[in-house]
Amino acid sequence: MSSEEPDSVKDILIEMKTLSEICVDLAFASLLYSDRVVAEQVLVLEEKIDDLYKKLLDYLSLSIKSRNQAEQLRIYYIIGEANNIISDSAADIASLVLLDYQMENELKLVQQHMDQLVDLVPLEGSSVLCDESELSSCIHDMLGVDIIGIIRPDTKLLTNYDEIMKAGDLLIFRGPLENVNHFISLAKGEHQTVEQARDAIIKQGEITPEKELKYHQDLLVTMKESAELAVDLAYVYAFEDLPEIKSLILSTEDKIDNLQYELIEEVLRLYKQEMIGKKTLMAYLRMADSFEEIADAAIKISFGVTTRHKPYTILEEVVDDSSEALDYIPVTKDSPYIGKTVKEAEYLNDFMQILAIRQRGLYSLFPKDNEKIKAGDGLLIKEYSSPEDPE
Secondary structure, X not given: OOOOOOOOHHHHHHHHHHHHHHHHHHHHHHHHHOOHHHHHHHHHHHHHXXXXXXXXXXXXXXXXXXXXXXXXXXXXXXHHHHHHHHHHHHHHHHHHHHOOOOOHHXXXXXXXXXXXXXXXXXXXXXXXXXXXXXXXXOHHHHHOOEEEEEEOOOOOOEOOOOOOOOOOOEEEEEEOHHHHHHHHHHXXXXXXXXXHHHHHHXXXXXXXXXXXXXXXXXXXXXXXXXXXXXXXXXHHHHHOOOOHHHHHHHHHHHHHHHHHHHHHHHHHHHHHOOOOOHHHHHHHHHHHHHHHHHHHHHHHHHHHOOHHHOOOHHHXXXXXXXXXXXXXXXXXXXXXXXXXXXXXXXOOOOOOEEEEEEXXXXXXXXXXXXXXXXXXXXXXXXXXXXOOOOO
16 A cells, blocks of 8 residues: 555556455454454545545546546446445444454354465564565565555554564465465564575465364355455456456356355354354354445446447556456466466466466366466466555
8 A cells, every 4th residue: 555645547546446455354354353453444444445436536527528538437437436335345344343243263264264364473573574564575476475464562553565564563464375374484483584485385285274164154255255256357357358257257246146145044044043143143244245245346347347448558557556466368389387287377486376267268266276277278367466566
């Protein structure tokens, strides 16, 4: 997140997209650890996004000179509205913490089964990360780990990407399950360099959680990951010539609607049988509603895209420069990814997450680490990086 106020439509959209993504992660972290400081920061960021949305409307209104121009700019109104919806949904989750809802036992197991974990770790004085920022340490490029916030004693939550980390800081971070333990070791000073942590991640096999999820927990994980994927797909659809993506967004949103009904029925059954308490029930209902709203935001974006006005150059720049950059990579006959497994490809250069593999027009979502990549495939990827990340 930049410390400077955005002063153009593109900069406002970058800030809104980045902040809304941070809001979702911070909201989940606040609920995971019942942390009121983090929850309150989510509400602060949500209010800032509201202000940015109003500013966006002003800028766009002043830019419209004709009906054709209004049609061209419509997508940017919709993107702003979608990010506003996402941040509102995150604030709804964070508000549970401020109402003293306790969810640690439920969510600590749940998050171990998510493709991207959100967790906390104290920074030890012996760590190589001390006196470095997320950018200077290159941890998001090297390890696929992104620091989304720093809790410092006697200081408010820090969320700028160029914030210098200090001994005693509590780092809020997100990353794949396979990478998390090695990042924690790095923060504790057990790995001497970022490169050493990266090598350890590459060498280790796939990690699976020790405990299986219960049915209602599995439904929640699938809802969250599907909702976030739907938003990613919506952005890709806006700037890539992949018409089948829209039908994939629609089917994903339908899936989320069905998952929501299943989750509501299951937690109500558990509550009636006194297997979960009232507050746990209410928390699941709130989270299910929030993830469904995030999926609806993806639908808004996809229906705002018109073939007549593609490609949206500004939107492509927004996605490239925000905290979660997305891209589609065709695997040509001279591609370095041919013959590589998904995990090998993700670490070939800077870390990227392969969200899906496209084969013969069909998408395999969240492919396994050992799946082989072939010529003619297409890779839908996500890279966690900062708007200030140098070219």
